[in-house]
Amino acid sequence: MLSPVVAGVDGSAESLAAAAWAAREAGRRDRPLHLVHAWDRHPRRQEREIADAARRHLARRAVRRAEERVRAECPDVRLTDEQPAGPAVDALVKAADQADVMVLGSRGLSGFTGFLVGSVALGVVARATRPVVLVRAGEEAADEHLPAGDGSASTDTGHRDVVLAIDVGDPCDEVVEFAFEAARLRHARLRAVHAWHTAAGPLGLGSGDIGRVDDPERGEEWLGFLQAVLQVWRDKYPDVEVLATVVEERPTTALVRAATGASLLVVGHRLAERPVGPRTGPVTHAALQHVGCPVAVVPHR
Incomplete structure (x- = not known):
């Protein structure tokens, strides 16, 4: 069943x-x-x-x-x-x-x-x-879809992007697979976003260019890592259009920005061995509080 x-x-x-x-x-x-x-x-x-x-x-x-x-x-x-x-x-x-x-x-x-x-x-x-x-x-159902040619809400247009927040330093298969499958089911584009902040180190968020990166060499390096992580999933989901984006920005800020206008945001949540109270990580917490589209929280170990 x-x-x-x-x-x-x-x-x-x-x-x-x-x-x-x-x-x-x-x-x-x-x-x-x-x-x-x-x-x-x-x-x-x-x-x-x-x-x-x-x-x-x-x-x-x-x-x-x-x-x-x-x-x-x-x-x-x-x-x-x-x-x-x-x-x-x-x-x-x-x-x-x-x-x-x-x-x-x-x-x-x-x-x-x-x-x-x-x-x-x-x-x-x-x-x-x-x-x-x-x-x-x-x-509403129309919120998942792109607007019609005249700007009005419609369910006859294609789906808005699915956005994946991804940590290139520790990518989780469960989270990435959920996002790819969600995009496939919707015939939508997947935007995988990775963000890092110099003071805090790398953290995950993703489109085929580099946005707002003050250090171009580091940006190219992170984008290369992200593309390598995504390649196996591109091979598994050849019908899903994928855009990979790297931004130098606080992950929580980048996440809210990236999810604007999306049909779904996918974030990960690391399960604690002994959970104490209703706790989530800072990036997931920011998504739950400030992102306007539906948010999928995918647990992983």
Whole structure:
């Protein structure tokens, strides 16, 4: 049985956007879509029966709203759901670890593009062993596509670029492969970005030129490294157009800039042997907070 694309839903606008994005992704991957709403039991035993009945009712209503949104956008998707009891992070991590991809919503920052990432989403990202995609409220199908000739939103045009943040000094196969596959599924161009900052050393972000490099020789060297890392994946995915970019800039700044106008940003997250709290690295954290497009966080060891 194929592992599903899983969407965590809670009835909010951001979770409905996540469910719709997950449905489109399920269609691209030819996978079923599984909706999960996790609810906590009431802590007081004497009040638990009535309170839990109310929470189960709210859970079913949240799932129904998500199902309606999914059916309206992707009527042919194979759809299942569940409403497990228990701490939300634990339930969603369990569901994520059985998923092809987990999709969660994040609230858009008022007046900004970007995310206000809650503790549940951060907890899942920190602990999940499968890729987690965060989708902001208001994300629509047309946002993944290039504008029409007159500048209007359209779903009939090609997909916007998939952007890969890559650390040339320590490239991770899981992260690179996810990005290439995402580009292939969308028939989109892949932009692989590597950035380094002189004070901090190399860190990963990527287009076939060198941008904003004050030291041309070092820039050529990093671009050569990046091209070498990408070559094996170009051979594996010959239909994916790849642009490799090297920038001398703080990785967090370069990442936000590179993801502007993208359909998806792909970043890595190194799994800790013993995770303590919902922690992510600085580059991933910057992506989750400030990038406007959906962000795929791919775990690796």
